[in-house]
Amino acid sequence: MTVAVAPNPLFGPNSFKLGIFSENADGGLALTTVPERWRAEWDDIVHISRLADRAGIEFILPIARWKGFGGETDARGRSFETLTHGAALAALTERIAIFSTVHAPLVHPVFAAKALATIDHVSHGRAGLNIVCGWNQPEFEMFGTAQADDRYAQGYEWYQVLVRILAGEAFDFSGKYFNLKGVIGAPSSVQQPRPVTMSAAFSPPGRDFAAKTSDFLFTTFAEIDSGAAHIADIRERGRKVGRDLGVFTTTHVVCRPTQGEAEAYYQRYAVDLADHVAVDRHMALKKEFAHSHDPHVFDQYRQRFAGGVGTYPLVGTPRHIVDEMTKMQAIGFAGTTLSFVNFRDELPYFIDQVLPLMVEAGLRQPVP
Numbered sequence: 119m120t121v122a123v124a125p126n127p128l129f130g131p132n133s134f135k136l137g138i139f140s141e142n143a144d145g146g147l148a149l150t151t152v153p154e155r156w157r158a159e160w161d162d163i164v165h166i167s168r169l170a171d172r173a174g175i176e177f178i179l180p181i182a183r184w185k186g187f188g189g190e191t192d193a194r195g196r197s198f199e200t201l202t203h204g205a206a207l208a209a210l211t212e213r214i215a216i217f218s219t220v221h222a223p224l225v226h227p228v229f230a231a232k233a234l235a236t237i238d239h240v241s242h243g244r245a246g247l248n249i250v251c252g253w254n255q256p257e258f259e260m261f262g263t264a265q266a267d268d269r270y271a272q273g274y275e276w277y278q279v280l281v282r283i284l285a286g287e288a289f290d291f292s293g294k295y296f297n298l299k300g301v302i303g304a305p306s307s308v309q310q311p312r313p314v315t316m317s318a319a320f321s322p323p324g325r326d327f328a329a330k331t332s333d334f335l336f337t338t339f340a341e342i343d344s345g346a347a348h349i350a351d352i353r354e355r356g357r358k359v360g361r362d363l364g365v366f367t368t369t370h371v372v373c374r375p376t377q378g379e380a381e382a383y384y385q386r387y388a389v390d391l392a393d394h395v396a397v398d399r400h401m402a403l404k405k406e407f408a409h410s411h412d413p414h415v416f417d418q419y420r421q422r423f424a425g426g427v428g429t430y431p432l433v434g435t436p437r438h439i440v441d442e443m444t445k446m447q448a449i450g451f452a453g454t455t456l457s458f459v460n461f462r463d464e465l466p467y468f469i470d471q472v473l474p475l476m477v478e479a480g481l482r483q484p485v486p
C-alpha cells in the first residue's frame with residue numbers, strides 16, 4: 119500500500135515556524151521550584167500536543183535526557199524516551215512534525231533507523247530526527263561509555279549508517295567507530311531519502327557536522343542582533359558542502375496581558391523560586407557559561423538558565439513577543455522553539471493571542 123505523504127511541516131509555507139520543546143521532561147526547559155511547574159504527565163503531553171497540532175504549530179521537539187540535574191526538583195530526572203514518545207504522538211496527532219532526539223553515541227544506528235522508520239510510517243511522513251552527540255558526562259558514565267575524542271566524527275559515521283538504512287540500501291560498513299556486516303532494514307522511511315533532520319551544535323566541529331547532516335540547525339544567542347553572525351556562520355559552513363541549511367533559535371516564553379505581569383512572573387519562577395542547586399549544576403556542566411562572562415552577563419545568564427537553560431527569553435505581552443519574533447525573522451531565523459513553565463496552562467493563551475498577531479505581522483498564515 120502506498121502511504122499518502124504531505125510535505126513535512128518543517129518545509130511548510132510559514133515564514134516563521136514554531137515548535138514545542140522539552141514537553142516530555144519535568145520542568146520543561148525551566149529549572150524552578152514553582153509549584154505549578156511542568157510535571158510531564160503523559161495525559162498533559164497528549165493534550166498540549168493536540169492543541170499545538172490543531173493550531174498549526176509545526177513541530178514537537180522532545181529533549182533526550184537520561185538523568186536529572188539534582189537540586190530540589192531533580193529537574194529532568196523524569197523524562198519520556200523520545201523515539202517511543204514520538205511513535206505514540208504520531209498516532210495521536212494529524213499534521214504536526216514529531217522529532218525524536220537521539221544520542222548518537224548511546225543508541226545504535228541500526229536500532230535508531232528502524233525506530234525512526236516506524237514513526238515515519240505511523241505519522242505518514244511527519245517524523246524528524248534531532249541528532250545529539252552528547253555533552254553531559256554523568257549520562258555517559260551511566261551507560262558505561264566514554265565520550266569519543268571526536269564525537270562529531272563518531273556522529274557522522276552513525277548518520278551515514280542510519281541514512282543508508284532509511285534509503286533502503288543493503289551494505290557493509292567499515293569505519294573507525296562502526297564495523298557492520300550485512301546491514302539492511304525495512305521498511306525504508308516514508309520521507310526519502312530520510313526524515314527531516316536537525317541538530318543543535320554550537321562548536322565549529324559540531325556546526326560542520328550539522329552542515330553535512332542536518333536540514334536545520336538550532337542555535338542560541340545572547341541578543342537577537344548577535345544571531346545574525348550565527349546564521350551567516352552556519353550558512354557558510356553549509357555552502358562549503360553544497361547544502362542550504364535553515365536556522366532556528368530556541369526560546370522560553372512568559373506571555374501575559376501586561377508587560378509588568380510577565381516580568382513579575384519571570385522574576386518569580388526564574389529568580390525568587392529558581393532551583394538554585396540545579397542551576398549551579400547545569401551551568402557548571404556547561405562550563406563556557408559559568409566562566410566566560412563578566413558578572414553582569416553571568417547574572418543575566420543565571421536567570422536565563424533557570425528560565426530556560428540559557429535560551430532566549432520571550433517575556434511580555436503578545437505584541438512584544440511578536441515584535442521580537444519579527445526581528446528574529448528579519449535577520450534570517452526560520453523559526454523558534456517555545457517552552458513554558460506549564461505548557462497546559464500557558465499554551466492556550468499563546469495560541470489565542472500570539473498566533474493571530476503573527477498572521478497580521480506576516481509571519482504566519484491563518485490555520486485553515
Ligand SMILES: Cc1cc2nc3c(=O)[nH]c(=O)nc-3n(C[C@H](O)[C@H](O)[C@H](O)COP(=O)(O)O)c2cc1C
Nearest residue numbers: 181182219250251252253318319320321324336368
Ligand atoms: C534546541 C536544542 C536542543 C537540544 N537538545 C538536546 C538534547 O535533547 N539532549 C542533549 O544531550 N543535548 C541537547 N542539546 C545540546 C546540543 O546537542 C549540543 O551538544 C550543544 O548545543 C553544545 O554544542 P557542541 O556539542 O557543539 O559543543 C540541544 C541544544 C539545543 C540548542
